Amino acid sequence: MMDNDAYTTLDAARRLRVLGDWDHAAALLAEQESTEALELKAEILYERFLFRADGVEAAADAIAALDPRSLQARLLTARLAYTRLLFQLDPLPEDYETAEAGYRFASADPGTHGWAEFHWGALLDNVREDSVAAKAHYARALQASHREGDLILESIVLRHLAWRVIDDGDREEGLRMLRRSLHLRAAAGMRPQIAAAQLLLASELPEDDPERATLVEAARNAADELGLSWVRSGLEKLAA
Structure with missing residues (x-):
């Protein structure tokens, strides 16, 4: 019992x-x-x-x-360091090195390889602003998601790749990627992640597009109910 x-x-x-x-x-x-x-x-x-x-x-x-030697402790310590850096929430001087070391460690384990590669790519992309190096990590993460049938990992990687595809001139493909990312999250019922995907897709649609209005409304309701601070801030910027 x-x-x-x-x-x-x-x-x-x-x-x-x-x-x-x-x-x-x-x-x-x-x-x-x-x-x-x-x-x-x-x-x-x-x-x-x-x-x-x-x-x-x-x-x-x-x-x-947690056991500091464990895989989960190393990965979560890295993610915490990354988040402090990303949002500039009193980051520690060693946060970048902590994050990179944790992702390197986790990427060597088959059980966390794909997710660690994604997070490593995001660190390079969003903190170091090295999109070339980030793209290689995203590619490995996407390959892992397909190999393992991990639709949530695929959704996360697509969200980060799509806007670069749009910037490179293939708007139709970028929007397709954003919609697939949103649908995969919706199928899993992941409310915070759904709201984040709705925000990003809405930001790429014309202001007079009815789909954008629906996405904004749905994301705002979730952000207010769940207290999703950066989703709410993103919606405020869209409305400005």
């Missing part, structure tokens, strides 16, 4: 995470001490910080509670 109860709690926390209900998801795991539960709690609190730009201390403490 105890094993079944533990499984049910973890499963419920995962479902709440998908819905963007990070507070209740983390609360469910408050008394859980298994490695799996601690790793899931750290992922949930990190993701809350990523979307809300709030709660960095809770995320950092949860990650610090």
Whole structure:
């Protein structure tokens, strides 16, 4: 019974995470001490910080509670460092090196190779502004998503590649990629990620396009309900 109860709690926390209900998801795991539960709690609190730009201390403490030698600890430490750099939220002097080292370590493991390659590409793309080097990592991440049938990873990579395709002149293909990214997230029910995809697609459509208005409305409702700070800021810029 105890094993079944533990499984049910973890499963419920995962479902709440998908819905963007990070507070209740983390609360469910408050008394859980298994490695799996601690790793899931750290992922949930990190993701809350990523979307809300709030709660960095809770995320950092949860990650610090993991075995520092573990794959998940190294990857989440890297992602936390990257997020501080990306949003300029009191980054530490060593954050870039921490992020790059963590992604390099995780990319060598078959279980996290594709995701680590994506995150490494995003670090190079968004912090170092080295789009050429980033593209190679994105390509490896996309290959991994196809090889493993990981539709969520594919969705994430497509979102980051699409705007470069549009900038290179293939607007139709870029919009196709953005729509596929959105549809894959919608199929998985990932509400915060859906809102982010809606924002990006809306930003690439003409102001008088009815699809843009629908996307903005839907993304705004989710951003307000879930407290998605950077999605809300992006929507405000579209309306300015």
